[in-house]
Amino acid sequence: MAGLHKSEFENQVVNWIDTRMPIFTMMQKEYGSFPTPKNFNYFWNFGALAMISLAIMIATGIFLAMNYTAHTSLAFDSVERIMRDVNYGWLLRYIHANGASMFFIVVYIHIFRALYYGSYKAPRELLFMLGVVILLLMMATAFMGYVLPWGQMSYWGATVITNLFSAIPFVGEGIVTWLWGGFSVDNPTLNRFYSLHYLMPFMITGVVFLHIVALHITGSNNPLGIDVKTPQDTLPFHPYYTAKDSIGICVYLLVFAGLVFFAPNFLNHPDNYIPANPLVTPAHIVPEWYFLPYYAILRSVPDKLGGVILMFSSIAVLFVLPWLDTSPVRSSRFRPIYKQLILLLVVSFLVLGYVGGQPPEGIYVVLGRVATAYWFLHFLVLLPILGKLEKPLPLPESIARPVVRRPPPGGGGGPLPQGATAKPMEKS
Amino acid sequence: MSDTATVRQAITTVGAADPSKRDFLKLLTGSAVVIGVGAIVWPFIDSMSPAKDVLALSSIEVDLAPVQEGQAITVVWRGKPVFVRNRTADEIKTAEGVALNQLIDPQSDADRVKAGKEKWLVVIGICTHLGCVPLGNKVSDPRGDFGGWFCPCHGSQYDTSGRVRHGPAPSNLGLPPYAFAGDTKIKIG
Numbered sequence: 051m052a053g054l055h056k057s058e059f060e061n062q063v064v065n066w067i068d069t070r071m072p073i074f075t076m077m078q079k080e081y082g083s084f085p086t087p088k089n090f091n092y093f094w095n096f097g098a099l100a101m102i103s104l105a106i107m108i109a110t111g112i113f114l115a116m117n118y119t120a121h122t123s124l125a126f127d128s129v130e131r132i133m134r135d136v137n138y139g140w141l142l143r144y145i146h147a148n149g150a151s152m153f154f155i156v157v158y159i160h161i162f163r164a165l166y167y168g169s170y171k172a173p174r175e176l177l178f179m180l181g182v183v184i185l186l187l188m189m190a191t192a193f194m195g196y197v198l199p200w201g202q203m204s205y206w207g208a209t210v211i212t213n214l215f216s217a218i219p220f221v222g223e224g225i226v227t228w229l230w231g232g233f234s235v236d237n238p239t240l241n242r243f244y245s246l247h248y249l250m251p252f253m254i255t256g257v258v259f260l261h262i263v264a265l266h267i268t269g270s271n272n273p274l275g276i277d278v279k280t281p282q283d284t285l286p287f288h289p290y291y292t293a294k295d296s297i298g299i300c301v302y303l304l305v306f307a308g309l310v311f312f313a314p315n316f317l318n319h320p321d322n323y324i325p326a327n328p329l330v331t332p333a334h335i336v337p338e339w340y341f342l343p344y345y346a347i348l349r350s351v352p353d354k355l356g357g358v359i360l361m362f363s364s365i366a367v368l369f370v371l372p373w374l375d376t377s378p379v380r381s382s383r384f385r386p387i388y389k390q391l392i393l394l395l396v397v398s399f400l401v402l403g404y405v406g407g408q409p410p411e412g413i414y415v416v417l418g419r420v421a422t423a424y425w426f427l428h429f430l431v432l433l434p435i436l437g438k439l440e441k442p443l444p445l446p447e448s449i450a451r452p453v454v455r456r457p458p459p460g461g462g463g464g465p466l467p468q469g470a471t472a473k474p475m476e477k478s
Numbered sequence: 479m480s481d482t483a484t485v486r487q488a489i490t491t492v493g494a495a496d497p498s499k500r501d502f503l504k505l506l507t508g509s510a511v512v513i514g515v516g517a518i519v520w521p522f523i524d525s526m527s528p529a530k531d532v533l534a535l536s537s538i539e540v541d542l543a544p545v546q547e548g549q550a551i552t553v554v555w556r557g558k559p560v561f562v563r564n565r566t567a568d569e570i571k572t573a574e575g576v577a578l579n580q581l582i583d584p585q586s587d588a589d590r591v592k593a594g595k596e597k598w599l600v601v602i603g604i605c606t607h608l609g610c611v612p613l614g615n616k617v618s619d620p621r622g623d624f625g626g627w628f629c630p631c632h633g634s635q636y637d638t639s640g641r642v643r644h645g646p647a648p649s650n651l652g653l654p655p656y657a658f659a660g661d662t663k664i665k666i667g
């Protein structure tokens with residue numbers, strides 16, 4: 051008999067299962083004793099929060115689907131029925147609609163964390179790129195979900211976004227017709243969007259799994275951005291970070307509940323409570339808030355194809371970020387100039403978000419162009435040269451050193467992650 | 479036992495003696511797989527293209543009699559809005575008077591209407607930028623600086639011939655296939 055697992059669990063049932071299929075051992079290793087840098091700040095909560103968001107979206111989505119009808123003549127009314135007649139339907143829908151916003155807030159902060167502390171650098175490039183894939187899948191999912199209630203914004207959002215593909219030379223029109231399954235956004239479009247909206251969250255779940263696999267090989271980055279060197283630098287994930295994550299989850303749920311119960315339509319657009327009308331475009335169409343920055347980039351270029359290319363590149367550039375940033379130092383704490391630039395990048399993202407919600411005239415066009423220019427300048431020009439020009443501050447010797455003066459009684463600390471030695475050069 | 483060994487050795491010998499044959503077999507297998515996968519994937523992809531009932535080219539008849547000079551109406555053809563405008567003599571003259579080199583998508587007014595029926599302009603009412611329905615059919619609508627249509631989404635402007643005069647739209651409003659069926663009736667499609 052080859053390869054039965056030697057389980058160390060005392061509970062007989064657990065032991066019996068674990069011997070034949072060591073999932074308990076695996077959970078214990080990856081979430082129990084998993085060695086985690088001991089200096090995490092609250093920015094490290096957002097990965098767990100993103101997971102919770104995904105779970106909430108899938109749970110509420112599955113129950114909404116039980117009452118939703120994907121047909122142009124019934125969709126709007128079926129959502130209204132969910133709101134008025136289905137028991138707690140209003141709650142499910144408001145959680146789902148606001149959950150999408152919460153998910154994006156969390157993921158944007160999660161990405162900011164990666165940029166600020168250099169988590170995208172070796173050896174975590176693949177981990178970071180998988181994260182960008184998740185962002186793209188989320189955007190596709192949220193876009194298609196917003197089409198489902200079949201209000202005016204749903205319809206015209208779908209029209210404008212699918213039309214982006216018509217900018218592709220020669221094959222563009224054909225692609226758009228294929229996406230629509232007809233000659234305009236119509237019932238075939240709604241049906242396929244519903245099918246894909248149901249599918250994609252599970253694809254996201256799959257990529258999240260790969261994201262975690264990669265994370266557990268390289269180990270987490272930390273606010274100092276230096277590698278874990280000794281067991282004194284780490285703590286076991288449980289109970290230390292399960293506890294810290296729980297605090298974050300409580301705050302997250304408080305904000306979430308505030309939105310759902312006190313301002314459920316704050317982030318929605320009133321026009322989406324008007325049934326879709328293919329003959330009348332609302333005077334002011336805007337996408338959901340989390341797409342506004344990209345929408346602003348699209349509109350800041352007066353050329354159709356150029357705008358579309360620039361918009362897609364604004365995210366695509368993240369895929370090559372690990373190779374654009376030439377500095378060997380990860381954390382902004384030790385990069386005096388980068389620290390300012392990354393804040394400028396955040397400002398330009400916020401400005402783009404603001405401009406995206408305004409009419410494309412006058413000062414907004416100028417602001418949008420300046421912010422777009424900075425976005426690309428930052429990644430494509432400043433980061434590559436900054437690594438050569440900037441003089442980083444001296445790095446601490448280890449994570450444990452600046453925190454603990456003398457070794458704690460009994461040695462303390464936890465084990466080392468596997469990939470802790472795969473590190474880029476460290477300047478000091 | 480020794481049989482298998484012999485066969486295995488024979489295979490290795492053949493492979494070693496004639497590498498091009500092995501390469502050829504690999505190539506052949508590879509292409510068969512690619513063609514096979516393609517043949518299986520295509521039905522999935524093509525199932526998303528417009529179905530036969532959607533394609534069944536619908537045509538509609540429009541009675542022009544009630545449309546007064548200076549007015550425009552919107553009719554639906556293939557799920558899309560089509561604008562039918564009864565142009566004033568002034569509007570026709572401006573449309574014809576524009577030099578082609580001033581246009582983003584050069585096309586003469588004569589190419590966009592039926593000869594002898596210059597007052598009727600029939601265009602697909604979908605902005606060629608990203609597909610919004612431009613404003614300008616109602617008297618109270620903004621018509622932009624060129625007297626035709628104004629797109630509220632990103633500010634494109636069209637003239638009285640439905641030609642784009644101000645971006646971001648790249649081309650003129652589309653022309654549906656149509657023919658006059660009598661003096662005051664057209665058949666679109």
Ligand code: HEM
Pocket residue numbers: 104107108109110111112113114115118129143146147150153188191192193195196197198199247248251252254318
């Ligand atoms: C990544 C996870 C998900 C995101 C970001 C997301 C996003 C959205 C958004 C933004 C809406 C429009 C809400 C509104 O304004 O009414 C929506 C609607 C909907 N979603 Fe999701 N969703 C996710 C997962 C799911 C899943 C897994 C299902 C089904 C199993 C689902 C089923 C539905 C249904 C039936 C609607 C239409 C009802 C409604 O409009 O409230 N969603 N989704």
Ligand code: FES
Pocket residue numbers: 605606607608609610629630631632633634645646647
């Ligand atoms: S869709 Fe008309 S200007 Fe963009």
